[in-house]
Amino acid sequence: MTSYHLPVMAETVVKLFSHCPNGCIVDATVGTGGHAEAILLSNDSIHVVGIDRDSSVLELCRVRLERFGNRIKLIQGRFSQIERLLGEIGVGSSQAAGILLDLGLNSLQVDTPGRGFSYMVDGPLDMRMDATQGIAASDLVNEATEDELVELFRANGEYQNARRVSRAIIASRPLHSTTQLVDVIDRAVSGSARKRKGHVAKRFFQAMRVYVNEEQAELATVLDASMRLLSDGGYLITISYHSGEDGMIKAFMRYAETGGCQCPPQLPCRCGAVSLGRMVFRGVRKPTRDEIDNNPRAKSAKLRAFERVISATGEREGREL
Ligand SMILES: C[S@@+](CC[C@H](N)C(=O)[O-])C[C@H]1O[C@@H](n2cnc3c(N)ncnc32)[C@H](O)[C@@H]1O
The missing domain is CATH 3.40.50.150 (Vaccinia Virus protein VP39)
Structure with missing residues (x-):
């Protein structure tokens, strides 16, 4: 069923x-x-x-x-x-x-690893709701400038770690999977942000999904x-x-x-x-x-x-x- x-x-x-x-x-x-x-x-x-x-x-x-x-x-x-x-x-x-x-x-969508929406399971960096159109999250992660990433993360309420995570993403390129991205975010976020409720990657993933799907x-x-x-x-x-x-x-x-x-x-x-x-x-x-x-x-x-x-x-x- x-x-x-x-x-x-x-x-x-x-x-x-x-x-x-x-x-x-x-x-x-x-x-x-x-x-x-x-x-x-x-x-x-x-x-x-x-x-x-x-x-x-x-x-x-x-x-x-x-x-x-x-x-x-x-x-x-x-x-x-x-x-x-x-x-x-x-x-x-x-x-x-x-x-x-x-x-x-x-x-x-969240529970299908191949869609790349979830920071909890490994999958390709896609995140498109309609997988036949538009840019995938991997294009964003691997091609955006540091300032573009910072702006995107800040616009989604992630102020404290936007710069550190953006720099870490750029230093780790190319990134292909959700697990790789979570790992980069996890290593870049500061100690105090870790005490916040929810997964450290949650707001970063959300910001990318909102962007990818306009x-x-x-x-x-x-x-x-x-x-x-x-x-x-x-x-x-x-x-x-x-x-x-x-x-x-x-x-x-x-x-x-x-x-x-x-x-x-x-x-x-x-x-x-x-x-x-x-x-x-x-x-x-x-x-x-x-x-x-x-x-x-x-x-x-x-x-x-x-x-x-x-x-x-x-x-x-x-x-x-
Ligand atoms: C929270 S789910 C809706 C669940 C639905 N109410 C139900 O009871 O099954 C949101 C749905 O909206 C679709 N969606 C999100 N943005 C959309 C858009 N811009 N145009 C059309 N569908 C969209 C997603 O693909 C997803 O299936």
Whole structure:
């Protein structure tokens, strides 16, 4: 029997989507289909479009969800292309009842040594979610300058050891495997950093994965597109696993809620900003202790939800943010 990725906070996701208008829910990170299955089981009138850039994960999803027949449609592609991908199957502006972004990696990707995502097992330095496109981590590790590596690691919150590790990487080139890279990082990091929680290589690997997969640009584009795709009352639900992602989502939702209005809150708005909707609740939802015990990968998850509200004043399709 196949063991699938365990969907994080699936009950919360299903409950939130139950407030949306009837129609099509787009799971833009469908993975092996855990959330999609829970959503399809929750209501017979829901259709799901699942998108994932990783064809091997999508194959398992196809097998898992085939019993739902034409209520599920799977598409391989990047979620930054979501408008084009949905347009090709006839889902246009203001036609999605909900959009789910469960970011990061699928357990299958992490647990397959040949993908090179894990600092716990030996594998090639790849880290691409779609192994047919873009540069691999080995290109980055073996070709970037010291300053480029330092900037990359610092941007991912690794300040203390960015320079030392970058120098060590350059001195040890060429590097071909995850084990070699972990070894270099391990020898380069200072004593105090070792006392931090988590593996010494964790943030370095994460920084490389985010770069290789252009995760920040992907996220910025899909957030923006979601406002044009959602119907009135439709929900955008996001689940993120590190502070960089969550910070982007939080800033986006705040901006979308106010429309960028800078007017003093005690006075009526005079700047003409148009709100695109409202946050469904303030702050984030997190998994329960029980869920984390059952699925330790859920530990850092933060869920946010935004309701698209299309104003009666004629604003129909959202504007560029
Ligand atoms: C955390 S997993 C989703 C798991 C899924 N919710 C489930 O229940 O099985 C994230 C998935 O998003 C996919 N993904 C990440 N970035 C993507 C992007 N820019 N475009 C499309 N898929 C992406 C990954 O390949 C991975 O399968």
